[in-house]
Amino acid sequence: MISRRTFSAGLLACLGGCATHHESGPSSDLPDIGAGYRPDPKSDEAGLWLKLDKVEQNQRRSPGRIRDKPINDLVQDMVCRLAGAYCPDLRPYVIRVPAFNATCAPNGMISIWSGLLLRCHSESQLAAVLGHEIGHYLKRHSLQRLRNSRELDDFAAFFQFQLQGPAAGLIRGLSQDITQASKSMFSRDHEREADALGLALMADAGYAPAACADIWRHIKAEDAAGGESERFDFFLSTHPATTERIDNLDELARRRPPAARPAPDRLNAALGPLRRSFMADEINQGHFKRTDNLLTRLIGDGIDPGGALFYRGELYRRRNRDGDEAIALGNYHDACETADPPAEAFRGVGTIRWRRGETELAREYFRRYLRVAPNADDGDMIRKYLSGA
């Protein structure tokens, strides 16, 4: 069989009207996506969508998907408030990944990571992130980036053939750097656009626009606590510097008229016990300082203080450096005195007191543990402590 992929045959096909090619278009100044939009099956956009459809198929059935009804109902309702007529085109999924992120794929699949939900203090903060992601979808940023990358890489491929002589290697390296920097700048422009559009969408939907900058302040504080100061790189950073984003979002929020009514805040009710399972995942991350910063902030802001105090205690107990046990004990004690203490906080106090030989105090807390969790897995063992063994 004669290869139809040899360049001569391909060239003929190309001269014959590029029949073997999907349809593409400009990489910028695209019209916004329309409600109910589906790409032309012949287009590069359709290929991009199909690729993401396959990812979504897996995500839909993934064991990592969080299926609890209240939080799924809430994010679906929020997406509809934010996206209006585009609501049927967007499909949010809550995914168990203990890191700060959300994505909106070009085909309308929105992924909300559990680490993001843990870091949202209010529904408005979650709306800030969802608005930003929906902004990417409306502006078709993924398609623009695909085309932009293709244009730059194709150009570079041709350009490199022209290079001859001793400086060729240097120029080739330089051209790669320029290509990389162009892609990153293009991406940062999209992020700025999505920030502005996201803020407009969430404020129009009745959310508090100040929340947009707030969530980035949280992240900045965590980064600083973790010893990761701003690592902005002109060539590599796909997102603008966090400081710049905070300033811009603050400025945009100031320009909004004051809200007519208070923003809805159903997040904590919808998360319910899930937030504690996210905290459990968070302390397994091995980012002690970041996690400590996050939990301390949740305690300070009164976001499930019982859970946050208990897991901060767990964080210190597990690190187990000099003095950590005392801090853990203090956090367990504080957790026990909140309105909604985790049962394990009583056990935490009990075991540390027991080890210290404070038997009576330990027994008091073991009793409280069993009162709250009479069917605990380790109930029999705890009763042994009480029976004086």
Place this chain on the structure above:
Amino acid sequence: MCRWCRLVAAFLLAGLAGCATQSYRTIDVLPRGAAAPRILVMPPDIELSELTAGGSVEMNAEWTRAAERHLKTAIREHLQRIHASFVEYRAPADDAPEAEILDQLQPLHATVGQSILAFHFEPQKRLPSKKDKFDWSLGPAVTHLAGHADADYALFVWVRDSYSSPARVALQFVAAMAGGIPVGGGVQTGLCSLVDLKTGQVVWFNALKPREEGDMRELEATRRTTAFLLDRMPK
């Protein structure tokens, strides 16, 4: 003279056909009891893409959809021709308990298949634990498929095929003009396995050698690729 021509041509063709694939089997004929063993045909995992001048691979939706249909048809025709007893996989509902396992088996097969390709066919790359034996398995999770379709074996097919974009073709032309610098075009790769649904063992494996040939966008060419892939499959 023409007799010799034909003989030489036949040898050449046989050689070419032999070169097109690399295969391995642990059994020649599927063991059978009262009835012929039933083969569950998994939906072919196939993607067709464009290879850009810059070297990226971009999936093409129209071609991929067409190729899925063609490959399904070609596999069915091939199995009918060799009188194999087979049943086609039907995807379970999203909320069915086995849905997630079945989803993961397709990419698992792709990964195991790539490993067989990487580590079995070149003796110096053989893994120490598999020096003398062909011992590859999709693991016990595969047994879920047996219950799913009352079958004894599952046939997995995985194909990735790319085609040069016009810019890639132009680049190849420029490169040739600039002194014969080789710039590759789109490539067809594929592999398939027959898996014992009681044990998960791969009992037969076949892979296309990467080739700049075959056009899965057309049914006729897809039939030829399928014949290469399913050639000498035990039944």
